[in-house]
Amino acid sequence: MAKLTKSNFPQFSVDIFQNAYLAQGANEVNAIVTVTATGGGTSAALPAAGYGSPLDGPDAAVVIAVDCSGSMDYPPTKIRNAREATAVAIDSVRDGVAFAVVAGTHEAKEVYPGAGQLAISSPGTREEAKQSLRRLTPGGGTAIGTWLTKADQIFTTRPDISIRHAILLTDGRNEHERPDQLQHTLDRVQGRFTADCRGVGTDWEVAELRRISSALLGSVDIVADPSGLAEDFRAMMEKAMGKAVADVALRVWTPANAQVKFVKQVAPVVEDLSGRRVDAGPRAGDYPTGSWGGESRDYHVCIEVPPAGVGDEMLAGRISLVVPQPDGTTEVLSQGLVKAVWTDDLNASTKINPQVAHYTGQAELAGAIQEGLDAHRRGDLDTATSKLGKAVQLAAESGNEDTFKLLSKVVDVVDAKEGTVRFRKNVSEEDSMTLETRSTKTVRVKK
Amino acid sequence: MDQLTLSCPNCTQPVGESDRYCEVCGIDLSAARAASADPRSAAPSPTPATPDEDDDLADDYHFALDAFGTPAGPSSSPAGGPAGASPAGGVIGADFGTGPAGAAGGAGMAGAGPAGSTHGSAPGVGQAAAGAAGAQGAAGAGSGATGDFVLAAPLLATEVEGPEAAAVSVPDPWSSVAVGDSRLCVGCGAQRIDTDGYCEACGLAQPRPRDHQERSLNGVCGVSDRGHRHHRNEDAFAVAATSRPDGNSAAVAVVCDGVSSATRPDDASQAAADTASETLLEALESGEVPETAMTQAIMSAAARVDALATEYEREPSRNAPACTIVSAVVTEGRVTIGWVGDSRAYWFPDDRSGSRRLTVDDSWATRMVEAGLMTEAEAFADPRAHAITGWLGADAIEVEPHITTFVPDAPGTVLICSDGLWNYAEAAADLAAVVPADARTKPLQAAQTLARYACDRGGHDNVTVALLPVDRVDPPEPTMPDHPPTLVGESLDSPTIQLREGES
Numbered sequence: 019m020a021k022l023t024k025s026n027f028p029q030f031s032v033d034i035f036q037n038a039y040l041a042q043g044a045n046e047v048n049a050i051v052t053v054t055a056t057g058g059g060t061s062a063a064l065p066a067a068g069y070g071s072p073l074d075g076p077d078a079a080v081v082i083a084v085d086c087s088g089s090m091d092y093p094p095t096k097i098r099n100a101r102e103a104t105a106v107a108i109d110s111v112r113d114g115v116a117f118a119v120v121a122g123t124h125e126a127k128e129v130y131p132g133a134g135q136l137a138i139s140s141p142g143t144r145e146e147a148k149q150s151l152r153r154l155t156p157g158g159g160t161a162i163g164t165w166l167t168k169a170d171q172i173f174t175t176r177p178d179i180s181i182r183h184a185i186l187l188t189d190g191r192n193e194h195e196r197p198d199q200l201q202h203t204l205d206r207v208q209g210r211f212t213a214d215c216r217g218v219g220t221d222w223e224v225a226e227l228r229r230i231s232s233a234l235l236g237s238v239d240i241v242a243d244p245s246g247l248a249e250d251f252r253a254m255m256e257k258a259m260g261k262a263v264a265d266v267a268l269r270v271w272t273p274a275n276a277q278v279k280f281v282k283q284v285a286p287v288v289e290d291l292s293g294r295r296v297d298a299g300p301r302a303g304d305y306p307t308g309s310w311g312g313e314s315r316d317y318h319v320c321i322e323v324p325p326a327g328v329g330d331e332m333l334a335g336r337i338s339l340v341v342p343q344p345d346g347t348t349e350v351l352s353q354g355l356v357k358a359v360w361t362d363d364l365n366a367s368t369k370i371n372p373q374v375a376h377y378t379g380q381a382e383l384a385g386a387i388q389e390g391l392d393a394h395r396r397g398d399l400d401t402a403t404s405k406l407g408k409a410v411q412l413a414a415e416s417g418n419e420d421t422f423k424l425l426s427k428v429v430d431v432v433d434a435k436e437g438t439v440r441f442r443k444n445v446s447e448e449d450s451m452t453l454e455t456r457s458t459k460t461v462r463v464k465k
Numbered sequence: 466m467d468q469l470t471l472s473c474p475n476c477t478q479p480v481g482e483s484d485r486y487c488e489v490c491g492i493d494l495s496a497a498r499a500a501s502a503d504p505r506s507a508a509p510s511p512t513p514a515t516p517d518e519d520d521d522l523a524d525d526y527h528f529a530l531d532a533f534g535t536p537a538g539p540s541s542s543p544a545g546g547p548a549g550a551s552p553a554g555g556v557i558g559a560d561f562g563t564g565p566a567g568a569a570g571g572a573g574m575a576g577a578g579p580a581g582s583t584h585g586s587a588p589g590v591g592q593a594a595a596g597a598a599g600a601q602g603a604a605g606a607g608s609g610a611t612g613d614f615v616l617a618a619p620l621l622a623t624e625v626e627g628p629e630a631a632a633v634s635v636p637d638p639w640s641s642v643a644v645g646d647s648r649l650c651v652g653c654g655a656q657r658i659d660t661d662g663y664c665e666a667c668g669l670a671q672p673r674p675r676d677h678q679e680r681s682l683n684g685v686c687g688v689s690d691r692g693h694r695h696h697r698n699e700d701a702f703a704v705a706a707t708s709r710p711d712g713n714s715a716a717v718a719v720v721c722d723g724v725s726s727a728t729r730p731d732d733a734s735q736a737a738a739d740t741a742s743e744t745l746l747e748a749l750e751s752g753e754v755p756e757t758a759m760t761q762a763i764m765s766a767a768a769r770v771d772a773l774a775t776e777y778e779r780e781p782s783r784n785a786p787a788c789t790i791v792s793a794v795v796t797e798g799r800v801t802i803g804w805v806g807d808s809r810a811y812w813f814p815d816d817r818s819g820s821r822r823l824t825v826d827d828s829w830a831t832r833m834v835e836a837g838l839m840t841e842a843e844a845f846a847d848p849r850a851h852a853i854t855g856w857l858g859a860d861a862i863e864v865e866p867h868i869t870t871f872v873p874d875a876p877g878t879v880l881i882c883s884d885g886l887w888n889y890a891e892a893a894a895d896l897a898a899v900v901p902a903d904a905r906t907k908p909l910q911a912a913q914t915l916a917r918y919a920c921d922r923g924g925h926d927n928v929t930v931a932l933l934p935v936d937r938v939d940p941p942e943p944t945m946p947d948h949p950p951t952l953v954g955e956s957l958d959s960p961t962i963q964l965r966e967g968e969s
Contacts, residue, residue, distance in 0.1 A: 273668025274653070301666075323668070329924075331670035331696040333663035355661060357670075359696045362925075363725065369782060 028055035028262050028312060030339050032354035035373035039359050039366040045325045046279070047334040049356040050373035053268070053307075054314040078181040079116035079136055080258055081169040081211075082107055084129075084154055085188040086121040089221065091156035096218060096244050100187060103247030105148045107185065110255035111139040116179060118172050119147055122186075123158030124194040126168035136176055159194035162186065162230065163203035170207045180265065181309050182211035183258040184234070185251070189218040192226055200226075204233040209265070212236045212308045214254050217455070218244055220447040224454045232289060235308030240455045242448040260311030263341055266351070267296075267304035268317060271336040274301065276323040278335075281305045284377040285316035288384045288458040298348075304340065316462070318377050323358050334358040373463050376416060380460040383412040383421065387457035391428075391450060394441070403429070403441060411437030418461045424453040673697070675731065681909040682706045684716035684795065687931035688912040692885055692924030699723030700883045700929035701734035701788075703742035710752040715796035717745045718931035719762075722808050722883040724787040724856060728779050733770045733786035737857055741766040741792055755794045756868050759803035763866035766790055767805075767857040774859035787858025791824060791881045795933045800879050801870045805855045809887050813900050814877035820897035823869060823879075827855030845891075851884065878904045878911070878934050885928030886919045908932040 036049035084104055090097040104119065111117050116136035119129040130150040131137040137147065165186065173182045192200055213234035215227040218241050231238040237254075241247050268291070270278055283289040295303040307315070323334045338353035361367055390405030406429050413422040414434035425431070427449040429439040648658045648671070655666035662671045675698040676691040684706050691698040705717045721737040723730025741762040748758030774785035789806025800823075802810040807826040814820065825831060829852040830844035844850055857864060880900065890896040899918050904911035912930045919928040 273664070274666050276668070326669070327693075329692070329694040329696050333661070333668040333670065336659075355663075361696070362694055365726065372781065 028310060029057050030055050030266075030310075030351040032337060032339060032352045034337065034354040034356055035371055036356060037366075037369050037371040037374070038357040039361045039363070039369070040325075041364065041367040042328050042360060042362060043325050044360070044367065045322055047321045047323055047356060047358045048371070048374045048378075049319050049321075049335070049337075050284070050371070050377055051268070051317040051319055051337050051354060051356075052314060053317065053339060053352075055263075055310045056312055077115070077179065078183065078259065078261065079118075079173055079176060079179045080111060080182075080255070081118045081120060081136075081172055081184045083120040083122045083126070083165040083169060083184060083186050085123075085160065085190070085218075086127075086154050086156055086158065087123050087160045087188075087190060088157050089160075089190045096189060097154065097156050099244035099247045100218065101151045101154055103187070103251040104151055104154070106248040107251035107255045108144050108147045110252050110259070111144065112259050113139050113141075115139045115259065116176060117147070119150065120165060120168050120172075121154050122160070122162065122165040122188070124161045124164070125158075126165045128168070128172075129153055134171055134175060136172060160188065160190050160192055161195040161199075162188060162192045163195050163200040166203050166207050166213075166230075166234075169213075170210055173211050180263075181261050182264070183236075183261070183309070184211055184213040185254055185258070186213055186215045186227075186230065187218060187247075188215070188222055188227070190221045191223050200230075204230065208233045208235075209306060212264075214238070214258075216241050216247075216250060216254075217451075218242075218247065220451050224451060228455075235306060237287070238455060240448075240452050242452060257311070260313075261309035262311050264309040266307050266310050266339055266341050267298075267348075268307055269298055269302055269304050269338045269340045269348075269350075270319060270321075271302040271338075272321055273323065273333060276301075276321055276334060278303065279320040279322050280318070281320075282318045282381060283307070283315055284318045284380055285314075285460045285462055288381050288460060291317075298340075307339075316373075316377065318374070318381070319356065321356065326358075326360055328360045328362045330360050332358045376463045377460065379412050379416050380418070383409055383416070383418065384458045384460075386412065387421075387425070387453060391454050391457075394450075399441060403439060406441075407437035407439040409437075410434055410439050416461060418459075420459060420461075421453075421456065424449070424456060428453050670696070675701075675735075678702075679909065679913070680704050682716070684714065685718050685931065685933045686909040686912055687718060687720070687929065688909070688916045689929040690916045690920060690924070690927065692920055692927050694923070694925045695725075695927055697731055698927045699725060699730040699734055699788075700885065700927040701731070701738040702929050702931055703738040704931055705742050705746055707746050707750055709749060709796060713797050715749045715755075715794060716933050717742060717749070717792070717794050718881055718933055719745070719766075719790065719792040720808050720881045720883055720929050720931050721766075721791075721857075722789045722806065722885075722927070722929070724784070724789070724853070724858070727784045727787040727858065727860075729773070729777055729786050730788060732777070733773055733858065734788040736769045736773060736786075737766040737788050737790050740769040741790060745792065745794060749794065749796065755796060755799065755801035756870055759792060759794060759801050759868050760866055762792060763790055763803050763805060763857075764864065767861070767864040770857040771859045785859035787856045787860060789827075789853065789856055789883070793879050793881050793931070793933050795879060795935055798935065798937050799870060799872050800933075800935060801868065802879075802881070803866050803868045805857055805864055805866055806853050807851065808881065808883050811880045811882075811893055811896060812871070812873065812877060813880060813893075813897055813904065814873065814875045815902075815905060816875070817897045817900075817902075819875075820893045822893045823871070825867065826853075827867075828853050873935050873938060876905060876934075876936055876938055878908065878932050880915075881931045881933075882915070883927060883929040885924075885926035886915055886930055888926060889919050889922045904932060905934040905936065908934050 031054050033052040033054070034049050035052065036047070038047075040047070082104055084100050086097070090100065108117070108119070115138075117139055118131060118136050121127045121129045128134070130147040131143070137143045166184070169184045173179075211234065213231060214236040215231040215238045217224070217227050217238070220242065224238070227238045239250070241250055268281065270281060272278055278292070278295070280290065280292040281295070283291060291305040294305050296306075298304045319335060319337060321334045323332060326332055333355060335356035336353060337356060339351040340348040341351060342348050386405045386409040390402045390409060393399075393401035393405060406425060410422065410425050410429065410431050411434065412418075413425060422434075427442070428445050429441055432438040432440060649656055650658060650664035650667060650669060651672060652664060652669035653667040655664055657665040658671055659665050662673065663669065664671065675689075678687075678689045680687050682704055685704045687702040687704045689698060689700050689702050699722065701721050701723070703717075703719045706714060707717070708714050719738045719741045721734035721741075723734035727733065744762040744765040745758050748761050749755065753761070770786055770788060777786065779785060789804070789808040791802070791804040791806075791808035791810055793810055794801045800812070802823050804810065804824050805827060807828045809826070810823040812821055812823055828850065830841070830847065830850040832854060833839040833844040833847075834841050839847070855861070855865070878900070880896075887896065890899055899915060901907070901911045901914050912932050915930045916928050
């Protein structure tokens with residue numbers, strides 16, 4: 019560890035869980051990579067003034083973008099709650115952190131501080147910001163891409179701040195720009211900041227917000243009851259304040275003639291990163307993981323290797339965490355090895371590593387829920403029932419109680435072990451959307 | 466100590482002047498020397514290796530791998546080269562490989578270790594840095610702290626002076642070859658090997674010191690090889706020689722076979738072999754009778770392997786570290802064998818008539834035959850045949866070492882081995898046909914031959930062989946026990962049967 023003078027820089031550790039033994043001719047290596055960052059960030063217990071110092075300049079910047087489209091007035095509590103939640107979020111911004119508030123409609127308007135700038139948080143600026151929230155009045159359409167572009171412009175004024183995070187609140191579909199326009203914006207801004215997305219009510223589309231939060235390496239969730247917004251905003255902001263290092267990437271080296279089949283984050287939520295690979299030198303690729311505070315995440319890495327002879331041992335992958343340095347180089351924070359050993363001992367080669375099995379199941383669970391709800395929307399009740407039955411079975415098996423509870427609001431569980439379920443009559447849109455939104459949440463392996 | 470300044474042109478490991486192979490990377494040093502005699506690379510300045518040189522090294526290395534059984538074979542090893550300086554008996558870097566496919570195997574990893582400790586034992590290859598001196602047979606072997614024993618000249622001393630030895634007398638320009646990790650991958654020939662021992666291009670694990678080891682002392686020698694089908698060598702052995710308080714010499718060998726289904730079996734076998742060897746030497750030096758020394762040795766090895774269970778986190782769905790053990794002591798014309806598990810001892814008199822097995826396996830097959838439930842053929846055909854019923858390790862309910870002693874009436878050789886050898890020639894008569902006729906006088910060559918025999922037949926398991934020549938035969942006395950080995954510490958009918966999958 020060199021040149022990292024910031025005292026709040028976390029220590030990263032990488033643990034690999036796998037069964038390295040392969041049967042003769044087998045060529046697929048699976049491993050769960052647990053990345054744990056400790057000692058970083060500023061814990062929530064610290065007083066607000068403890069973060070950063072005026073001399074160092076701010077370490078983090080946050081832009082809050084609030085949906086102000088006309089629909090936010092139906093019912094009017096929606097916009098009121100959004101204002102209150104934004105106020106709570108502003109109160110959670112620590113002293114010294116740069117922040118701004120944007121009102122989003124079919125275009126993006128700066129609410130505070132304005133002129134494309136970021137304000138530096140202090141009791142005075144936070145009060146000013148809260149006063150300016152009165153200007154959040156509903157009217158107009160929804161074009162989230164413009165909000166993202168505005169956030170990006172604001173962040174760009176302070177390239178010295180490495181941790182950049184946006185919070186997006188919307189209540190409706192992205193109706194006033196084409197999907198390809200949004201995608202174009204996402205392609206442009208991804209990697210420049212991270213974003214958490216929240217959908218209020220049930221008129222928004224889960225897949226759309228998930229696309230945004232995935233691209234921007236943040237979370238997506240539903241706030242079905244607007245009164246719950248304030249608490250959710252506080253939690254999101256505190257999490258953002260806990261980040262200590264940005265732009266961490268998972269670097270996967272594979273030997274010649276090997277191929278990465280996929281790289282998925284599997285805990286705390288399932289997120290396929292395979293398409294996000296950026297080549298990093300010979301036989302290596304970087305998969306972005308965003309910002310880190312004190313936290314632990316699991317990744318499932320699947321590598322196809324050229325089969326070797328029984329008795330041979332090969333390094334199938336070298337998994338490291340890298341963070342870019344100001345001088346353009348990257349620093350390797352920690353690493354682990356994924357191995358392949360060919361054996362004729364069936365006992366050894368047929369064992370599935372418990373972590374790999376568990377997370378394979380969790381990914382399958384998320385997929386089953388999404389496919390099931392999709393089928394339900396299409397009116398294909400048979401497929402929906404069978405998929406959600408499978409999901410119930412997987413959730414019960416793996417001890418994913420939260421998901422199990424959400425599932426049982428949508429289906430009546432007849433036999434969890436067998437996966438026998440019946441669709442409930444009159445499933446509320448809220449329950450169905452909550453299940454879909456949170457389908458990717460996983461639990462860790464029971465020890 | 467001029468030779469200590471020499472370093473391997475490939476991996477910069479210090480090497481001895483007469484070493485034929487680098488003990489770390491296994492490169493053929495004589496070939497490297499020849500290459501370095503090439504005008505292109507003979508520059509005296511410490512310039513980095515040129516691509517040309519690297520190509521040469523690559524070729525040379527592959528040559529070394531293919532050199533299995535070439536006329537320049539192990540017998541011409543340099544152990545006796547500067548023989549005077551090598552009283553402990555050289556540690557031989559032989560070109561014993563893992564076969565023609567050897568590129569991926571443990572080929573060329575000439576095992577080398579400090580040939581001399583204070584006991585004159587050779588406990589482990591892990592001490593590689595010191596091994597540079599040890600390989601040279603220097604380091605005051607045998608004459609060390611105890612000061613009471615000087616090992617005789619190596620057995621192979623008369624056979625050296627080959628062309629390689631002559632080459633050594635050429636001044637060594639390659640001591641100035643560039644430093645830096647420029648080892649070549651044994652699989653793809655790429656030049657960069659990372660610090661974890663994997664090729665940075667193809668990922669192949671590079672040969673490790675334990676893949677192939679050989680050690681030779683006066684009166685005892687051992688060879689261990691990874692074989693072809695296991696990715697690491699989970700066998701371990703120790704050979705040692707010492708002297709009894711009455712001045713008689715004693716030779717000691719221990720072979721241990723790690724249980725594959727256990728956690729870190731390679732560490733278990735190494736710990737057991739080292740501990741047993743040390744305990745035996747101490748006991749023998751203090752005048753203990755060999756049978757008692759043997760019991761102590763096996764029990765202390767068992768305790769050591771037990772302790773490993775708490776030192777390591779147990780691998781998921783694996784048992785505590787475990788291994789078998791077989792050990793032999795030859796002193797004053799008496800042979801004492803002790804064992805637990807299915808590693809075996811055999812006796813081969815010079816004329817091979819009366820060759821026999823000295824041990825009875827702690828195995829499922831043996832128990833079935835003992836109990837009269839199956840014929841030997843039926844039992845061995847069963848998939849459970851190799852499940853062992855006795856082992857060292859925390860999961861063992863009770864370790865009951867078997868001890869047997871016999872007094873040969875003719876010169877011959879004691880062989881102890883892991884099942885990696887006897888799987889290919891189980892009966893004593895079959896194995897006798899494989900043991901070279903001159904095994905007693907050239908035991909290292911014989912051990913190499915036997916290990917290669919197993920590798921040539923598939924090398925399905927790690928193979929380890931140790932040989933102890935018995936030269937001195939006392940005239941038969943009426944009080945001496947007769948041939949058939951006596952089992953002491955009978956445990957075959959112990960009430961509890963534990964079964965464990967051994968390696969097949």
